[in-house]
Amino acid sequence: RKGSNKNRPPGPTGWPVFGNMFELGDLPHQTMYKLRSKYGPLVWLRLGSIHTLVVQSPAAAAELFKKHDVAFSDRKVPDALTAFNFNAGSLGMNAYGGHWRVLRRLCSMEFLVNKRMNDTTALRRRIMDNMVHWIEEESQGGTREVQLSRFLFLMAFNLVGNLMLSRDLLNAGDPEGREFFDSMNKVLELAGTPNIADFLPFLKWLDPLGIKKRMVEDMGKTMKISSRFVQERLQERKSGKVNDTKDFLDTLLEYKGDGKDGPDEITEKNVNIVILEMFFAGSETTSISIEWGFAELLRNPAALKNVREEIDRVVGRERKVEESDMDNLPYLQAVVKETLRLHPALPLLLPRNTMQETNYMGYLIPKDTQVFVNAWAIGRDPDSWEDPLTFKPERFLTSNIEYKGQHFEFIPFGSGRRICIGFPLAHRVVHLALATLVQSFDWEFPAGEGPKTLDMDERLGLTLRKKNPVKAIPKKRLIVK
Numbered sequence: 462r463k464g465s466n467k468n469r470p471p472g473p474t475g476w477p478v479f480g481n482m483f484e485l486g487d488l489p490h491q492t493m494y495k496l497r498s499k500y501g502p503l504v505w506l507r508l509g510s511i512h513t514l515v516v517q518s519p520a521a522a523a524e525l526f527k528k529h530d531v532a533f534s535d536r537k538v539p540d541a542l543t544a545f546n547f548n549a550g551s552l553g554m555n556a557y558g559g560h561w562r563v564l565r566r567l568c569s570m571e572f573l574v575n576k577r578m579n580d581t582t583a584l585r586r587r588i589m590d591n592m593v594h595w596i597e598e599e600s601q602g603g604t605r606e607v608q609l610s611r612f613l614f615l616m617a618f619n620l621v622g623n624l625m626l627s628r629d630l631l632n633a634g635d636p637e638g639r640e641f642f643d644s645m646n647k648v649l650e651l652a653g654t655p656n657i658a659d660f661l662p663f664l665k666w667l668d669p670l671g672i673k674k675r676m677v678e679d680m681g682k683t684m685k686i687s688s689r690f691v692q693e694r695l696q697e698r699k700s701g702k703v704n705d706t707k708d709f710l711d712t713l714l715e716y717k718g719d720g721k722d723g724p725d726e727i728t729e730k731n732v733n734i735v736i737l738e739m740f741f742a743g744s745e746t747t748s749i750s751i752e753w754g755f756a757e758l759l760r761n762p763a764a765l766k767n768v769r770e771e772i773d774r775v776v777g778r779e780r781k782v783e784e785s786d787m788d789n790l791p792y793l794q795a796v797v798k799e800t801l802r803l804h805p806a807l808p809l810l811l812p813r814n815t816m817q818e819t820n821y822m823g824y825l826i827p828k829d830t831q832v833f834v835n836a837w838a839i840g841r842d843p844d845s846w847e848d849p850l851t852f853k854p855e856r857f858l859t860s861n862i863e864y865k866g867q868h869f870e871f872i873p874f875g876s877g878r879r880i881c882i883g884f885p886l887a888h889r890v891v892h893l894a895l896a897t898l899v900q901s902f903d904w905e906f907p908a909g910e911g912p913k914t915l916d917m918d919e920r921l922g923l924t925l926r927k928k929n930p931v932k933a934i935p936k937k938r939l940i941v942k
């Protein structure tokens with residue numbers, strides 16, 4: 462391996478063959494954060510045979526996204542997501558190129574665009590009402606604790622279903638919806654399971670943990686169901702039935718390329734893949750962000766009191782909080798920011814892959830290097846944040862720092878060409894859901910628990926979840942029905 466270490470960033474030596482694979486533990490973003498004090502903001506690792514660069518400071522992230530965005534714009538694809546060639550049909554896992562550009566354009570112009578978001582305001586309010594109703598039912602009129610994460614996930618899933626397919630997938634009248642929900646959950650779980658074949662690619666053909674095999678089975682089930690949804694829509698369109706408002710499925714089916722860049726049409730299989738992907742990308746990220754925010758409020762009664770008083774002052778208790786109220790709720794906005802700073806749903810973003818050898822921060826980064834941008838560590842950077850480990854929404858009341866990818870000390874949605882495309886939706890849903898939970902209920906702790914006993918331990922799967930889900934007893938407080 463002579464010469465292989467020329468001009469690379471520093472990092473721990475690692476074992477033969479396995480490299481640093483076993484040093485990262487269950488919470489790699491935390492381990493990498495600790496390595497920063499020894500090696501600095503850029504750390505070089507070898508995970509099995511995969512060269513890996515970890516970027517852990519705002520300055521290094523700024524240099525990457527401003528000067529080398531294209532060179533770092535490919536994705537490293539986990540083996541499990543090559544089932545059915547998922548990566549080649551998807552937006553988030555696709556190589557940087559024509560197919561990705563077409564999907565990105567369609568999404569940002571026709572689906573996750575502000576105009577469409579404004580047109581679907583009432584839909585989101587209705588879905589929040591459903592969530593409140595489910596929580597009330599589960600708590601049997603405020604007498605039992607509820608596990609909030611379940612309802613948040615159902616809400617986010619239902620929302621994506623309505624926006625993509627105009628279907629209430631969780632409605633009792635849609636049994637296929639329930640089946641879709643169950644198999645989608647299995648796919649999400651598998652996609653977040655560590656796989657040795659990703660570190661030692663020569664093992665891929667063996668699939669030692671059977672992850673790809675299981676993925677083929679479970680993803681196959683979801684694809685089968687979503688292809689029934691697509692077929693139904695195609696039949697409807699053939700028979701002349703047109704929806705009043707076009708949803709994203711219509712957009713995908715209507716797409717015709719210009720013959721220059723990307724595909725001429727989105728094949729039926731790839732339509733299914735994009736449908737799946739939006740559930741993938743949109744449900745868990747959003748719901749866990751709300752859960753983290755809610756947990757922080759329960760742990761910090763003063764912050765909860767501030768949010769509640771603000772909502773009571775601006776909205777009152779006779780009507781439900783609406784998206785149009787958000788501009789007048791600065792403290793709530795600060796709580797959301799502080800939550801995303803400390804608990805980014807994807808702590809290492811989605812891994813990038815270098816497309817060419819690049820001179821970066823004085824180092825030579827080879828082509829085909831996996832790149833982790835540690836947004837979790839950057840949000841805790843002591844040079845950028847005062848008292849970085851403490852939940853203090855007030856810090857945002859007097860600053861203009863945003864999470865739109867321009868302020869590199871705060872990048873929970875990433876930055877550059879591959880920044881999260883779901884931002885306009887996620888931004889609205891996280892605010893509205895938190896406000897709705899605070900406005901609708903007084904929350905009590907289960908017996909023997911309180912703000913001091915609520916832990917903030919993490920568990921990393923596809924996203925960074927709370928290890929121990931929040932449980933609390935909701936007591937109805939909103940007067941309006």
Ligand code: HEM
Pocket residue numbers: 552553554565621739742743744746747750805806807810811873874875876877878879880881882883884886887891
């Ligand atoms: C709080 C909620 C969310 C968070 C924290 C989040 C975070 C992220 C992050 C960090 C990335 C990678 C960015 C990068 O590589 O620089 C990403 C990509 C992506 N997100 Fe989100 N996301 C959220 C919600 C959503 C929603 C609601 C959707 C869609 C319904 C969505 C769709 C996507 C897609 C398709 C990509 C891939 C973009 C590409 O590769 O070009 N996300 N997200």
